[in-house]
Amino acid sequence: MTAAKDTPHLSAELAAFAANLRFEDIPAPVLRRAEDLLLDCLASILAGASARPVLAMDRYAAAMGPADGPSEILINRRRTSPVFAAMVNAAAAHVVEQDDVHNGSVFHPAAVVFPPALAVAQALGSSGRDLLVAAVAGYEVGIRVGEFLGRSHYKIFHTTGTAGTLAAAATTGRLLGLSPEAMLHALGSAGTQAAGLWEFLRDAADSKQLHTARAAANGIAAAYLAREGFTGARHILEGPQGMAAGMSRDADPTRLTDGLGTRWALAETSFKFHASCRHTHPAADALQQVLRDNHLTEDAIDRVVAHVHQGAIDVLGPVVDPRTVHQSKFSMGTVLGLIARKGRAGLPEFDAALDDPAVAAFRARVTMELDPEVDAAYPQRWIGKVTVHTRDGRTLHGRVDEPKGDPGNTLSRDEIEAKTLSLGRYADAATDAELRGLIGAIWNLEKAERIGALLP
């Protein structure tokens, strides 16, 4: 009934890694990066506090979930059960497009790992170390699942929703102290709930927030159910009727266990510098370089060609006339227009851009072209290349090999603190004093004996 004994049982190896991971196994720089990513995620959650889809999700949680509980909905400090707190926080984490991304898996881990980690840790009274270990387990599992599912998966499926369900299950399962066997069941139950389609992009619909919320909630459910003895498929990833069989044409099983315990995928994760879809960042950085090196201003630019990978065309291509602020973050022309006109593409710039005819005019002068070199390097490396044609007839080229926020070009703790204050202020979801308290709490997380409310 199961695979032959001499075939590696990859799902089980991944489950065992997540179940057995100990604090002592994790190098200190990885733990520090985990803290960076956690703070960055909390700031993204607060920045999403006033977004319409997030408020709708919160009202749904209030209608269906307990009116009190151990876990904190950060955007309004309401308490409820872990699954509803994680659901709302995960919806909020992804809405302003400032949360992290892992390039190789094209997966946003923070939004689906930290909301479950926080909500479940609060429910269990876990320590800061426990939370960090669980988060690392979630990153390592989710990123490998995303890499395994591959580029064909990402063409149709939102990997953050699909792989994210397993990341959330691994995170929750580690906090619950599941055995390797129970963790395998948790991954089985997570994988069979994994969902999320890109179709919503065409309509600027709210599904991206639903995907992170659902991944977080269903991953929690999978792990809690496993604790109750509920079983799942043992080969949910690689089996003949598993995730890859149904949702990928180029799945690579070797990715599932690649370097487990020695390669720390969490430390490969990039911070977002611009407040837009990550697929726009390499070109945005390359355009900034051209502007800076040539002392160009917007009015000197006739048109811009962004040389991109196919994934960027798949995700950004349908967005030709953005009708919401959120959708405009998936418009290459809008992003490059903001870089050209304002020098930056942060949250306030996007809010002001939607009805700005000058931005729309610039957008019409931006095209994307598939670039063989960029496409071949992707998704391991996200190379940025633009060609700028100036009004005075020059053709200028810009190139960046590692966009700002990538591991080799990462944010310092000062930059993360500044980003936290900026995001935290954006929706008035926290005072500066609260934000400074939050920063201090995360930098000292390893010493916390018991995770309580972060914004009491």
Next chain:
Amino acid sequence: MTAAKDTPHLSAELAAFAANLRFEDIPAPVLRRAEDLLLDCLASILAGASARPVLAMDRYAAAMGPADGPSEILINRRRTSPVFAAMVNAAAAHVVEQDDVHNGSVFHPAAVVFPPALAVAQALGSSGRDLLVAAVAGYEVGIRVGEFLGRSHYKIFHTTGTAGTLAAAATTGRLLGLSPEAMLHALGSAGTQAAGLWEFLRDAADSKQLHTARAAANGIAAAYLAREGFTGARHILEGPQGMAAGMSRDADPTRLTDGLGTRWALAETSFKFHASCRHTHPAADALQQVLRDNHLTEDAIDRVVAHVHQGAIDVLGPVVDPRTVHQSKFSMGTVLGLIARKGRAGLPEFDAALDDPAVAAFRARVTMELDPEVDAAYPQRWIGKVTVHTRDGRTLHGRVDEPKGDPGNTLSRDEIEAKTLSLGRYADAATDAELRGLIGAIWNLEKAERIGALLP
């Protein structure tokens, strides 16, 4: 950003049908059949009351959901919010394999339609007529989505989990009185959450219960979110990054709106007579015919060949040595062994069969063969054909064109009442007096002004 104006917007037509369906539109025989199916579903829920996965799901619901509320968990009479009541009831509905099936879509509608219908109606104080209309909407939507997704989908995905999410959303959305526009958003949010993989069958894992529970819960979430203004993709079914694009290779868009308002797919739905996977029923009926016509007993049989469609081989093929009672219901050899030895394959027979060496011995003498005629007729018609080789050298053929429980060979209300009493007694989940009260309540549902607790 949307499809060209002259292309039919199929998802929108389906949504509008579900939103606009009125009691007066539905022929009386369809309403009566809906009552039959509802009672059959409630009996299946009660029969699942003591199943381990269902109890695990109930403990999860108790941990995460409200400790009180308007909606009834039928297996233990606990009250909670609609989403948790529907989740547990839906898990219970599918566990004893006695719930209904629609042949053409290979989809079990009751388990994902009635638990949301009941839980939401109880929360809203809806009338019996409202509940019936909502259930019909759910059947019509879910069945058409299942037909649309086609056979290639069912090879990997459990259609009851995927199409079921949209069925639950349509049901809930109709009770909430969503506008056609809001219903379209509900379907969008449902479709982007739709999941469920067959991989669990190989391990006899509990995912089948998770799929119905999750479809019910996520469909409710999709509709409630739409009421809160949360938007979804407008072409979630037929769009270039929608469900069919990601999860089917033979999707037929014409099925989505086939005969809306004139063809009542609910009335095409079959009751289950045997307590096993529906794929075993045609052969079981054909074997019963051979035994009856030839006055054969088990000891006269050398071996049996079941001539089946490919879907039966896909689902039943992996189950060669069933290790749980539930898995044995997916074993053609076990089912035919029970028919041969006991004359029937009901819940008590399966409980006794697992450790019975005589059943195992018979199982080893049963094979399945792909039959071109049966396969070509499937899934519109589920023809049963067996060849029985007797120990005295005869070769006997059995054939049924409509298995017991199919629309042309359906159960009478007397037979449904008898099945209800049998299922209700199975797990001691209700007294006979309660069951008779339940039967009376459902036969008079149309007159109920307000749906309250069914087992107060």
